[in-house]
Amino acid sequence: MNEPVVTGCVIESYGRRVVVSPAGGGEPRLCKLRGRKLDVVAGDQVRIEQHEGADDWTVVERLPRRNVLSRSDSRGMVESIAANLDQLGVVVAPLPACDPFIVDRYVAGACYAEVAPLIIVNKGDLPAGAGDLSFMAPFEALGLPVCFVSARAGTGLPDLVALLSGKRTLLAGQSGVGKSSLLNALAGDALRTTGRLSEKSGEGRHTTTSSAIFRLPWGELADSPGVRDYAPPVVAPADVQRGFPEVLARAQGCRFQDCQHVREPQCAVQAAVAAGDIDGRRYESYRRLLNLNRQLVEKRGWRA
Ligand code: GDP
Ligand code: ZN
Numbered sequence: 001m002n003e004p005v006v007t008g009c010v011i012e013s014y015g016r017r018v019v020v021s022p023a024g025g026g027e028p029r030l031c032k033l034r035g036r037k038l039d040v041v042a043g044d045q046v047r048i049e050q051h052e053g054a055d056d057w058t059v060v061e062r063l064p065r066r067n068v069l070s071r072s073d074s075r076g077m078v079e080s081i082a083a084n085l086d087q088l089g090v091v092v093a094p095l096p097a098c099d100p101f102i103v104d105r106y107v108a109g110a111c112y113a114e115v116a117p118l119i120i121v122n123k124g125d126l127p128a129g130a131g132d133l134s135f136m137a138p139f140e141a142l143g144l145p146v147c148f149v150s151a152r153a154g155t156g157l158p159d160l161v162a163l164l165s166g167k168r169t170l171l172a173g174q175s176g177v178g179k180s181s182l183l184n185a186l187a188g189d190a191l192r193t194t195g196r197l198s199e200k201s202g203e204g205r206h207t208t209t210s211s212a213i214f215r216l217p218w219g220e221l222a223d224s225p226g227v228r229d230y231a232p233p234v235v236a237p238a239d240v241q242r243g244f245p246e247v248l249a250r251a252q253g254c255r256f257q258d259c260q261h262v263r264e265p266q267c268a269v270q271a272a273v274a275a276g277d278i279d280g281r282r283y284e285s286y287r288r289l290l291n292l293n294r295q296l297v298e299k300r301g302w303r304a
Contacts, residue, residue, distance in 0.1 A: 007063065010044045010083075012212045018059060020048050021215075031057040038062060042211035042222055043083040043168065069113045069170060070233040071226055076296030078233040081226045082170045082211045085115045089164070091173030091182060093123040094131025099174065102230065103135070104285040106172050107144070108243025109232035115170075117144055118163060122178040124150040138279035142245055151181035161186070161218055168213070170222040172230065179223075183214070187221050190214040232289070234296045244286045246278050262287060 011028060012019035018040055021028045031048050033040055038059060040046060045063040050056070068083040088110040092098045103119070110117040119139055123130075140146055147163055149156030164186075173179045184191060191214060211224035232243060238258060241247045247261060253268030254261065261269035272278040 005060075006048050007045060008048060009213070010040055010042050010046055010059075011215070012210075013040060013042045014210050018046075020046060020057070020059065022048075029057045031059045033059045039080050041068070041080045041082050042213045042224070043085060045084070067113045067115055069109060069115055071109065072231040072233050072296055076234045076300040079226065081224050082213075082222045084168065085113070085170050085222065086167035087116045087118050087164070087169040088113075089118045089120050089169045089171045091120045091122055091171060091177045091179050092133070092136075093121070093173075093177040094126055094133055095123065096174075096176045097131055098133070098135070098177070100135035100281060101285050101288060102174055103139075104244075104282065105230055105232055105289065107139070108240075108289060109230065111243045111245065112232055112235060112239070118169070119144055119146045120160060120171075120173075120182070121146065121148045122151055122182060124148050124155055125153040135281060138246070138282050141279075149182070151178045151185045154185065157185060164221070165218045168220040168222060170224065173228075175228050183221065183223060187214040187216055190216055231292065231296075234293055234300070237290070237294060237297065240290045240293050241286070243289060244282065246272075246282065247286050250278070260290060262290070 006022050006024070008020040008022040010018045011021045016033050018031050018033065019028045020031050029048065040059055040062050044065065046059045047061040047063065048057045049060050051058070066084045069081045069085055069088060070078050071081055072078060088106060090103055090106045092103055107117045119136065121133065121136070136146065145163055147156060147160045149160050171179055171183060211222060211226065214221045214223070237260065241251055241261070247269050250268045250272050251259065251261070254264065255266035256264055259267050261267050269278065273280060273283045
C-alpha cells in the first residue's frame with residue numbers, strides 16, 4: 001500500500017533532487033523528481049509519494065504556481081530560479097563598482113514574473129563617495145522601495161526586516177555586493193541547518209539550477225547562485241517593454257501599436273526621453289535588453 005500522498009513546499013533544490021517540507025509539519029524529506037519534464041524549484045508546492053518497501057520519496061506533481069522568476073542562459077534557454085515569490089530583493093553596493101544594466105535586468109526579470117522588486121543598498125559603512133550610486137535615482141522615482149543597510153555594521157537591518165516581513169523574498173545581486181553576508185546577518189541560524197540533506201544526495205548548491213528557502217520567524221528568504229550573472233528570460237519582442245515600467249506606461253501614447261520605441265515616428269517614449277521625463281540611461285538599458293532579447297530569439301527561436 002502506498003503511503004497517503006503528502007503535499008509540501010520545496011525548500012532546497014539541486015536539479016533532479018529536492019528537499020520538501022511537508023505541509024502538515026514534520027521532518028523535511030529528500031525526494032527525487034519523477035520523469036524528466038517536471039520543472040521544480042525552491043518555493044514550489046508539490047505532491048510527494050513514498051512507495052511500499054522503499055524509503056525514498058518521489059515528487060509526482062507540481063501544484064499550480066503563483067509566479068516563477070526565471071533566467072536565460074547564454075543560448076537563450078529559460079531556467080526557473082524560484083517560485084511563488086512575493087519580492088525580488090536586488091542587492092547593490094558602492095564597491096565593487098555596480099553595473100546598472102545588471103540592476104535593470106533584475107528589475108526587468110521581476111516585472112516579467114510579476115514579482116515586486118525592492119532595492120537593497122549594502123555597505124553603508126563605506127565612506128561617502130566610495131562609489132557612484134547615482135543610477136539609483138530613477139528607481140526611487142519609479143516608487144521602488146530602496147533600503148540602505150550595512151551587513152558588516154548591522155545598520156538598517158531592522159528597516160530591511162520590516163520590508164521583508166510576512167513575505168517570501170529572493171535575494172539577488174552581483175558577486176561581491178555582500179549577498180552572503182546579508183543572508184548571514186538576517187538568517188544565520190537557518191543557514192547552518194540547510195544543506196544537510198544535500199550531502200546525502202551528493203549534489204552541491206553551487207550549480208545555477210540550485211535554490212533554497214530559509215524560513216525565518218518574520219518571513220522567508222530565498223537564495224540561488226542562478227541570480228549572480230543574470231539575464232531575464234527570452235520574451236516576445238513586444239514584451240521587453242514590460243520590464244521597464246516607465247516605458248510601458250507611455251507606450252499607449254505611441255502612434256503605432258507595435259512601436260518598439262527605437263526609431264518609429266511619433267513615439268511617446270522617445271519624446272519622454274528627449275524631454276527628460278524618462279531617464280536616458282534606463283532608456284539605453286531598455287534598448288540593450290531589446291537587442292539582447294532579439295539575439296537570443298534568433299539563436300533559439302521564439303517559443304511561449
Ligand atoms: P556576495 O558575493 O554577494 O555573496 O558577497 P560576500 O557576502 O561574500 O561579500 C563580499 C565582500 O564584501 C566580503 O569581503 C565582505 O566582507 C564584504 N562585505 C559584505 N557586506 C559588507 C558591508 O556591509 N560593508 C563592507 N564594508 N563590506 C562588506
Ligand atoms: Zn514608441
